[in-house]
Amino acid sequence: MSDDYIIKPQPETGTSTSPMKAVDAHGNPVELDIVHERPLTVFLNNREIVTLMSIGDHPKLLGVGYLVNQNMLSPQDQIESIDYDDVIDTVVIRTKVVTDFEEKLKRKILTSGCGQGTIFADIMDKLEDTTLAQTFQFKASWLELLLNKIKATPSLYRKAGSIHGCVLCHKDKPLIYMEDVGRHNALDKIAGYLYLNDLPKEDYILYTTGRMTSEMVMKAVIMGIEILISRSGATQWAVELAEKTGLTLISRARPKRFIALCHQGRIMFDLEKPSSKAAE
Template structure:
């Protein structure tokens, strides 16, 4: 399926109104069934949808990884995905969207989590990856060079997995969580280690994006935008390095500054 569409519009520019064609992002409702039980409908960009399914099911704790999935049948015409799994976490499948209050990392500070997230994010990240400023700027430049659909539509989120000197995998989606789940699914399917990698994200680092990064297992997240207060607090407690406002020749390190080295 196409990820973008051209639609006729009226555009105003330099004092004049005229007919034009706009490139817009396509929305695709995809309903996931696990062992014939309907689980969820995700509105996504119709690209790398199998990666999205694998990443979503694993990051939500419905399955533990690729070993629990026997078969994925994609029915593109109807937007249905039928997953056959040899193990399903029934608790997470039932309560994955239920929020509750817990103390973060045993430090007695209350935070909102999805109930099914708690067991997946409470361990501190101990990645050995360190980055120098020049490497951060280079990675961001490469990432933005691969963001064609974002530039065309302005309506998608981009995410990437990278090492110190390479952008390994770039994924985009209308849903910010979906873009990260596509990265995760790709890594799970191809047995790519994530503990020594970093995430680059195109948008704001919210608490939910921070939790998703923690569940993926990356210890560094980089963005041109800013994190929220809650995301910073959680990053500090989960030992994740959050770097924002990567623009021009500067950036801000909000947590885990020991992983960012001086040139």
């Protein structure tokens, strides 16, 4: 099987898991692998933004991706440096000029405290202006190919469990496979990579093991992803936002089964029909 991955999980290095001893339901000793979880504090220039819980790999991509997906870093902001300190678990991202976001946050803080509302409103404004192109055609038969490739990739999930994965695919090829304990960190690390590198701008599918909520849809749209596929389901608001912005949502993904929730126009239904006997 060909491997087009740019980044994939490295479960064999062991830096994100540890072995531990426990007991089973009969009190007998068992051994298992368990994933790490450590804080990462993200700074934008001189401002402390957030502390994220992460498995600890790709901290620079996570820091940048978090800021991009919160609309705190835009393509016109030029990053001057990204410094990661693994002793105090911080990543400091410095831009050439002070970002637009910092001014907004400053004003907000003077009036009412945490900037959550501002950031949220900013993202909604950005989404209002976004409509994804509808030219990309996804063959329903690709799903089996994608899921088999992803499943065959050694991962922390297979080694230790208790972890979510997100895989950025270009057409029928998985390119970037990230995992993390935090609900959105895996996706943010992919966003960080996309921000810092010149990949082609079109025909992206994102597969996730997690549920598709409003926030996942917002992030996928900001990242320019056209098709979001989940092993799990979606919320009503996620579907509404995807409907508005032109994102195709596919839930309950199995090799030859799925439910397409909106913008089904991108899908070529090329799977063989179940035989009429089975349908009778």
